[in-house]
Every structure is written in structure tokens, then in C-alpha cells.
Amino acid sequence: MIKPDPRVIAPADLGTVHMVGIxxxxxxxxxxxxxxxxxxxxxxxVRDSSNIEALRALGVTVxxxxxxxxxxxxxxxxxxxxLWQDNPEYLLALEKGLTILHRSQALEWLTRGxxxxxxxxxxxxxxSTGMIVTGLRELGADPSxxxxxxxxxxxxxxxxxxxxxxxxxxxxxDGSFLLYNTAVALITNVDADHLDHYGSLEAFDQAFVDFAxxxxxxxxxxxxxxxxxRVTGKISGPQVMTFGEASNADVRLAHIxxxxxxxxxTLEYLGTKYTAQLSVPGRHNALNAAGAFATLVxxxxxxxxxxxxxxxxxxxxxxxxxxxxRRDVSVFDDYAHHHTEVNAVLTAARTVVGSGRIIAVxxxxxxxxxxxFCGEFAQTLENDADLTVVLDVYGAxxxxxxxxxxxxxxxxxxDQSKVAFIADWQAAADHIAKIAQPxxxxxxxxxxxxxxxxxxxxxxxxxxN
Numbered sequence: 001m002i003k004p005d006p007r008v009i010a011p012a013d014l015g016t017v018h019m020v021g022i023x024x025x026x027x028x029x030x031x032x033x034x035x036x037x038x039x040x041x042x043x044x045x046v047r048d049s050s051n052i053e054a055l056r057a058l059g060v061t062v063x064x065x066x067x068x069x070x071x072x073x074x075x076x077x078x079x080x081x082x083l084w085q086d087n088p089e090y091l092l093a094l095e096k097g098l099t100i101l102h103r104s105q106a107l108e109w110l111t112r113g114x115x116x117x118x119x120x121x122x123x124x125x126x127x128s129t130g131m132i133v134t135g136l137r138e139l140g141a142d143p144s145x146x147x148x149x150x151x152x153x154x155x156x157x158x159x160x161x162x163x164x165x166x167x168x169x170x171x172x173x174d175g176s177f178l179l180y181n182t183a184v185a186l187i188t189n190v191d192a193d194h195l196d197h198y199g200s201l202e203a204f205d206q207a208f209v210d211f212a213x214x215x216x217x218x219x220x221x222x223x224x225x226x227x228x229x230r231v232t233g234k235i236s237g238p239q240v241m242t243f244g245e246a247s248n249a250d251v252r253l254a255h256i257x258x259x260x261x262x263x264x265x266t267l268e269y270l271g272t273k274y275t276a277q278l279s280v281p282g283r284h285n286a287l288n289a290a291g292a293f294a295t296l297v298x299x300x301x302x303x304x305x306x307x308x309x310x311x312x313x314x315x316x317x318x319x320x321x322x323x324x325x326r327r328d329v330s331v332f333d334d335y336a337h338h339h340t341e342v343n344a345v346l347t348a349a350r351t352v353v354g355s356g357r358i359i360a361v362x363x364x365x366x367x368x369x370x371x372x373f374c375g376e377f378a379q380t381l382e383n384d385a386d387l388t389v390v391l392d393v394y395g396a397x398x399x400x401x402x403x404x405x406x407x408x409x410x411x412x413x414x415d416q417s418k419v420a421f422i423a424d425w426q427a428a429a430d431h432i433a434k435i436a437q438p439x440x441x442x443x444x445x446x447x448x449x450x451x452x453x454x455x456x457x458x459x460x461x462x463x464x465n
Contacts, residue, residue, distance in 0.1 A: 002083045002090070002102065003174050010101055010109040015075030017106075019043040020089050022062055023052045025317075026169070027080055027103055029146045029158030031055055033110050036160050044070045044089060068092045075099065078106045081174050082396050104176030107146060107168060111180060114144065114166035117295065120177050120211060121188030122227075123341045124288045127280075128188055129169045131292035131313045136165060138309030139301055143167050149316040149335070165299070170211075177211050185215040185238075186295050188288065190227025191340050209234045220294045222287075223249035243294040244287065251294040256283050258351040267293055269303055276311045281320065282348025289313075320345060320443075323454045326461035328438035331454055337365040337447040339376040346384035349441055356439030359432060360385035361453065362409065363446030364393045367401040370408055378412030382419070385443075389432055392423040394448025425453050426460075433460035 017034055021027055022043025028051040034041050035058055044063040045052060052062045063070040068088050071077070077093040077100045093100050101109070119129045126149040133151060136143045142161035148169040150157045170177035170185075190208050208231045212219045215238045222228035223244035232240060243251040250269070257264040264277045265286040278285055289310050296306035315321070318335040325331070336345045342362070349358050360381050364370040370377075370393050381388045390406040410421035422428040432442055442457060444450045 002079050002081055002085060003176075005100075005102070006179070008099070008101065008105065010076075010105055011099060014039060014099070014109070016040040016042070016073060017076045017078055018071050018074035018089070018093075019078045020066065020087060021045055021080035021083055022055065022060075023047070023049045024080055024082075025051065025149050025157045026107075026146065026171075027078070028052070028055055029156075030078065030103065030106050030110065031060060032058070032156075032158050033144075033146065033160060034106075035060070037110075042070070042072060042074060071096075071098075076101060078103060081171075081176070102176060104171060104174075104179050108179050108181075110146070111144075111166045111168065115164045115183045116180055117143075117165060117167045117184045117186065117299075118170040118177060118180050118182040118211075118215075119168070119186045119188070120170040120172050120208070121186075121222075122172070122191040123338060123344070124188035124284065124291070125169045126316050126335070127285065127319055128186060128288045128291050129167055130316045131289055131310050132167050132186070132295055134313040135292060135296050135301075135306055135309035136163070136167070137161075138312050139296070139305060141165055141301075147316070149318055151313075151316055153312070153314045172207060172211070178207065178214070182211070182215045183217045184295060184299060185212050185219045185221075186291055187212060187219065187221040187228060187231070188291055189222050189225035189340075190231050191225065191338065205230055205234075212240075213237045218298045220291060220298055222291070224287075239298075241294050241298050243290040251290055251297070253286060253290045256286050258283055258348070261352060265289070267307065269293075269297060272303065274304055274307045276307045278311060278313065280313065280315045281352050282344060284344035284348065318451065320348060323451075324458045326458050327436070327464065329436045329440050329442060329461055331457055331461075332441060332443045333451045333454060334443060334445055335447050336445045337369075339373055339380045342377065342445055343380045343384055345443065345445065346380070349443060350384070353441045354439065356441055357386035357437065358384070359436060359440055359442045360388045361391065361428070361432065361442060361444040361450065361457075362388060362406075363391045363444070363448050363450035364406050364409055365396065365447050367393055367395055367398050367404045370406070371401060371404050374408040375412050377409050378419075381409070382413050382415065386418070387435060388413075388419045389428050390419060390421045391425070391428060391446075391450065391453070394446060394450070396448060426456055429453060429456035429460040432457050433464045436461065
């Protein structure tokens with residue numbers, strides 16, 4: 001794992017930029033903005049993807065596989081945090097003395113001189129960022145933005161706008177959200193995560209205190225989340241606005257109805273109540289909308305118009321995204337990789353699946369997270385899904401840990417008839433096709449590459465037919 005080096009200050013002129021891991025949502029979004037700045041961009045990644053195809057269509061040379069020759073004559077290298085430190089392109093950049101920027105430092109370069117809205121939190125960042133961007137666009141504010149996922153209505157994860165506002169999804173996983181010159185900070189929650197980086201819950205909380213206290217105008221933060229409550233009491237400096245279901249919230253969420261296919265709710269702000277309906281399901285999305293609403297009204301926009309704009313949000317890719325229906329079995333994908341997120345997704349799915357069952361396909365993410373939270377994942381999956389298939393761990397930036405596999409999660413199930421640990425993907429797809437019934441929802445869960453099993457699941461369903 002490569003972490004940002006705070007001693008490195010991105011120069012005004014980056015020259016040609018080579019991006020290692022360019023296919024990720026955040027990295028590809030940054031690449032598009034570099035292109036808009038007239039910067040020549042090249043890149044590399046381990047495999048092709050739709051993001052890479054889109055960049056190639058814009059004229060970017062992208063290499064599949066990592067090799068020193070890919071670097072070419074670049075003056076600056078941008079790396080993703082998931083990169084291994086023995087990557088040959090990274091080692092060559094060190095040898096040649098190139099400017100090496102972490103993804104977050106490249107984003108800081110892009111946001112210089114703007115009025116920055118940074119969205120942070122253990123869960124809900126991508127959706128909340130998408131809601132804010134959608135609301136601002138509907139309000140005519142035309143913000144620039146970089147999101148961790150594609151906003152479906154626009155088909156983009158990033159774009160330059162004509163307005164003064166720049167909205168970014170700020171990553172807390174490695175502390176890089178502290179690099180930005182944030183004007184308005186939205187904190188969706190402070191649920192314990194990334195303890196492999198922070199080492200303790202206290203250090204995790206303190207990072208959010210530092211992030212919030214550095215905001216120059218406003219902090220919008222959950223009134224309900226226990227971690228957010230701990231952080232709120234320690235914030236110094238900016239104005240603080242809270243949102244949630246708590247009776248003392250500045251923006252109070254109430255009357256949540258998840259039986260409408262989407263979600264309907266009421267927000268009370270300064271004594272006036274506003275009602276809205278979203279097309280995306282789940283009470284967690286009502287909470288995300290409340291945070292986005294608080295951000296917009298905190299920026300000075302009209303409350304009714306702000307909520308109407310947010311209501312136009314149509315979702316982001318890899319957030320309860322339908323990929324196909326075979327034999328009347330619907331196959332969805334979601335980025336959820338923390339047990340709280342898994343609970344939110346499966347609870348939302350339960351409101352729309354009707355009489356069908358939910359079959360969760362869980363790919364544990366990171367050996368450290370699996371080791372720490374295997375019991376919590378098992379409890380959530382057993383309680384919220386009808387059946388679960390557990391795949392093996394997606395290690396990402398971590399080296400394997402002996403004895404840590406997906407079996408750690410499956411073994412924690414009280415009722416073993418509700419779970420199967422299957423490391424081989426084709427065998428897992430065949431098993432899913434065997435147990436699925438008409439009306440069921442199959443939902444892949446994880447922020448690794450679990451979405452790549454979906455064609456195999458659809459193929460196995462077709463083969464059974």
C-alpha cells in the first residue's frame with residue numbers, strides 16, 4: 001500500500017502524467033479532469049474495463065500490465081493507494097526522481113482555488129456526493145466534481161463545471177482526506193473501519209475531528225451515528241449542522257416509508273417540513289438525502305428547491321445496480337464491503353424483493369477487515385439474507401495472512417444450512433443457479449472485483465434453463 005507523502009507538493013506544471021491504476025473510478029475521473037486541463041495522460045492497469053475503454057476513446061494510451069516501458073517520458077506519476085511498492089513503474093519513477101503523487105494529492109491539485117465540498121464517512125460517501133452534485137446541477141450551480149462511482153444520470157464520475165463549487169468524495173481510509181482545503185465538510189458517519197491504517201478507534205475518530213475542524217465554512221454531520229456524536233463534541237472552528245432522526249437534529253428526518261419501491265420521507269428544517277420521494281430504495285438513502293439537503297441549505301440554497309433537486313438522483317454504478325434477469329431471478333451488484341453497509345443494502349433489498357428470497361454473494365475485502373469483523377459480517381448476512389455464498393478474500397493492498405480466508409465468515413454462521421463457502425467462482429455461480437428460484441434477488445457484495453462473477457452467474461442461470 002502506498003500512502004500519500006505530505007512532503008511532496010504538486011508543482012504548478014505537472015508535465016505529462018502517467019497514472020498507475022488508471023482504471024479505478026476515482027483515478028479515471030481524475031484522468032478526465034487532467035485531460036480537460038490540457039495535460040497529456042498515459043496510464044496502466046492490470047486489466048481492461050469500461051473506464052479504460054472510455055479513456056482510450058478520449059485519446060489516452062493505457063497499457064494492460066505493469067512494465068517500466070509504460071512510463072515513457074512522463075514527468076509526473078500518479079499512483080493509487082492499492083499499488084504494491086514493488087510495482088516496476090513506481091520503482092522506475094523513484095529511480096528517475098519523477099514527481100510521484102498519491103491519487104489524493106492529484107485531486108488536491110485539481111481543486112486548488114475552488115470552494116471545496118468534501119464528503120467523508122465510512123459509508124454513504126459515493127451516494128451522498130452524487131446527490132449533492134445532482135442537486136447542485138438541478139439548482140443551476142453547475143459544480144465540478146470527482147466521485148468514487150459513476151453518477152448514472154450523467155454517465156460520469158467526474159466533470160468540470162462553470163460554477164465556483166467543487167464536490168469530491170474524500171477518502172478517509174489512509175488519512176488522505178486531510179490533504180484538502182475544504183470549505184464545507186459532510187460527514188455521513190464515523191463507523192469504525194480502516195483500523196489497519198489508524199491502529200485504534202481513538203486515532204480513527206481523531207482523524208475526523210481534524211478533518212472537520214479544518215473546514216473553513218461549515219461541517220454537516222450525522223446526529224445519530226455514535227462515532228459522529230463523539231466527533232461532534234470535539235470539533236472546533238467552523239459552524240456545525242447536524243442531520244438525522246434525533247430530536248435535536250438541525251435537519252430532522254422522519255416518516256420514512258420504504259414500501260413505495262423507492263423511499264419517501266419528511267425533512268424538518270427551521271420549523272418547516274418538506275416531503276420527498278427518491279427512486280433509489282432503502283432508509284439509508286433517506287439518511288444520505290438528509291445529509292445532502294443539509295449541505296445544500298448550508299451553502300445557502302433554497303430548501304424546497306434543494307430537496308426537489310436531490311430527488312432527481314437516479315443512483316450510482318455499483319450501488320444496488322441491476323445487471324440482468326434470468327429465469328425471473330434478478331442479479332444485482334453493490335459496493336458494500338463493511339457489515340453496516342451490507343445491512344443497509346440487504347435491508348433495502350428486502351423492501352422491494354416481495355415474496356422472493358435474497359441470495360447474498362459476499363466477497364470479503366482485506367485480510368485485516370475479515371479477521372477483525374468476520375463475526376459481524378456473518379451475523380449481518382445470516383440475519384438479512386435468506387442464503388449466502390461466501391467467496392475468498394480480495395486482498396487488495398494487503399499481503400495474505402495465514403488462515404484468513406472467506407471460511408472465517410461462513411464458519412461464524414449459526415445455521416450452516418444458510419451459507420456456503422466456495423472459493424472457485426464457476427462452482428459458486430453453478431451453486432447459485434442451483435439454489436435460486438423465480439422471484440429471488442442475487443446480490444454480489446464487495447468493493448473488490450466480485451462484480452466480475454456476474455456474467456458467470458447469469459450464464460449458469462441460463463444454462464440451467
